[in-house]
Each structure stands twice: as C-alpha cells, then as structure tokens.
C-alpha cells in the first residue's frame with residue numbers, strides 16, 4: 001500500500017517569485033510549485049495538496065492561522081498517513097511549537113518545511129527540503145509511522161519542532177535545536193535517531209483550538225528602565241509575561257525591579273523565566289541574582305525556547321484560567337518541549 005501524504009501550502013519563500021516590477025519576493029499560486037518540481041510525480045507516495053487561498057509570508061503568521069492548519073490536519077487525519085506543511089522559515093519554529101500543543105495524541109507525522117531560496121531558483125534548497133519532508137511524512141515501520149510528532153525538516157536534518165530556533169537568516173542550515181538531539185539526518189540514507197523519537201500513544205487525536213493572545217515578552221538588558229518594565233507588567237489584557245533572562249535565569253537585583261515583579265505576581269500575573277541563551281536551562285536560585293525569583297513565585301521554565309514558551313503560554317491560558325493548573329502545566333513536559 002502506497003503511503004498517502006497531504007501537503008498544506010501556507011506560503012513562505014519556498015513558493016515565492018520575484019515581482020517583475022518591484023523586485024520583491026511575493027507568494028505565487030501553489031499550482032506553479034508542483035510544476036517547478038516534476039520529481040513529485042515520480043514519488044511512490046500518493047500526494048494531495050491544500051493551498052491557502054492567500055499564501056502568506058510567515059512574518060504575518062497569527063494564532064488564527066495555526067487554528068486553520070490544525071483544523072485541516074484534523075479533517076484529513078484519518079485519510080492520510082502524514083502531513084507536510086510548507087511554511088516560511090521566519091516563524092516556522094513558533095508554528096511547529098503551537099501545532100505540537102494543539103495536536104494532543106498525535107500519532108502521525110506533521111513535518112514543516114520551507115526554504116531560504118525560492119523553489120524556482122537554480123540553487124534553491126527548497127527541492128531537497130520538500131522531497132525529503134514528503135519521504136519522512138510517508139515513512140513507516142511495518143504499519144506504523146516512524147514519526148508521531150510535529151517536526152521541522154530543513155537542510156538534511158529533522159528536528160523536534162518545539163525545540164527549534166531559527167538562528168541564521170542566510171545559511172541553508174537555518175535552524176538549530178540546541179537542547180534536544182536531531183531526530184533524523186538525511187545523507188545517502190535517512191538515518192533516524194530512534195532513541196530521540198516520541199513514541200505514538202495510539203490514543204484518539206484531540207485538537208485544541210483555544211489559544212489566548214494575552215501574553216508578552218520582557219527581555220532583560222543591562223540598563224533596562226523601570227518605565228519599560230512597568231509598561232509591560234501593567235499592559236492591558238496581559239495575563240502572563242515571558243521574562244527573558246540572562247544565563248541560567250538571572251536578572252538585575254535592583255529593588256525597583258524586584259518590587260515591580262512582586263506587585264505583578266501579587267495581582268495574579270504569571271511570570272515565566274526563560275533564558276536568552278540558546279542552550280542550557282534556567283536554574284532559579286543557582287546565583288543570588290535569581291534567588292528572589294523562586295521565593296516570589298516566578299516559574300522556571302527549564303530549557304524551553306522562547307518560541308515554544310510563547311506557544312505553550314497561549315495554549316495553557318486558552319485551556320484553563322485556574323492559576324494552580326496553569327502553573328502545573330507550565331512546569332510539566334507536555335509535548336517533549338522541555339527536559340524536566
């Protein structure tokens with residue numbers, strides 16, 4: 001039996017063309033994409049495709065679009081063996097993270113891919129990315145899919161989506177997963193890192209479509225002023241703030257800063273401590289500069305990426321308004337996004 005794969009085309013460089021007049025890159029019709037890759041017709045996979053009516057540059061990504069993608073996956077879940085989501089690389093890590101939380105009990109592969117150069121360009125990285133992503137989405141071991149999670153495939157590597165970060169705006173190798181091993185590498189053979197793969201649980205897919213936008217990011221830098229900190233902590237309709245700290249979760253110990261945080265927490269604000277570093281984890285209390293965080297109830301987020309933290313907060317706040325439950329979920333490994 002041939003595997004069936006559904007391509008979901010959302011936009012991104014992979015499907016863009018240079019506008020003759022302005023020279024700017026703009027999305028083009030999906031039909032032109034398949035025409036650009038005749039190899040797709042030679043696959044031993046039954047391919048079908050859905051394209052967004054208006055493909056977007058992923059810098060325009062919104063939670064409402066994540067919901068749209070999740071619903072397409074839900075609608076087609078029993079009809080195909082795997083999904084490939086074509087997406088711009090700029091916010092691909094956010095989308096992969098969001099989908100990982102939205103798709104509970106995922107037992108099939110959802111592989112996001114894109115490219116740094118449009119598919120029509122001679123040196124494009126898009127062809128290899130797309131062809132191998134399809135191969136991964138179709139791959140089975142006996143009757144079972146090899147992958148049962150949301151991943152990103154880019155430049156010969158398959159990553160757990162909610163562990164990734166776009167770290168390079170020019171190189172073909174645009175993503176890294178500093179705190180979790182690569183799931184597979186493509187060379188002459190596709191080599192899966194079996195020990196790192198999430199095992200399917202065989203349960204029924206549950207799609208969560210309630211996401212809360214009531215979050216903010218407060219990035220620490222030497223010299224940050226009380227004015228800026230308080231503007232964010234007191235912003236309207238913000239229930240949770242990602243505090244992007246230095247190193248293993250440290251920040252200034254100035255009195256006004258500690259008092260501002262304490263006040264926000266006392267009012268019910270959730271503060272999630274996420275490190276600015278790409279690798280390693282938050283360890284509140286390791287240094288004196290983070291000791292007070294632990295006491296006042298700032299939540300340490302282990303080794304989560306900022307991208308996954310944004311998605312997790314939107315998901316958790318969309319799921320419950322019970323503070324204890326929110327804290328419990330944030331401290332738990334829900335989809336392989338943190339190492340507890």
Ligand code: ASP
Pocket residue numbers: 011012013014056057058059087088089090091114115116
């Ligand atoms: N700006 C583009 C996007 O994210 C870049 C890319 O496709 O890689 O949609």
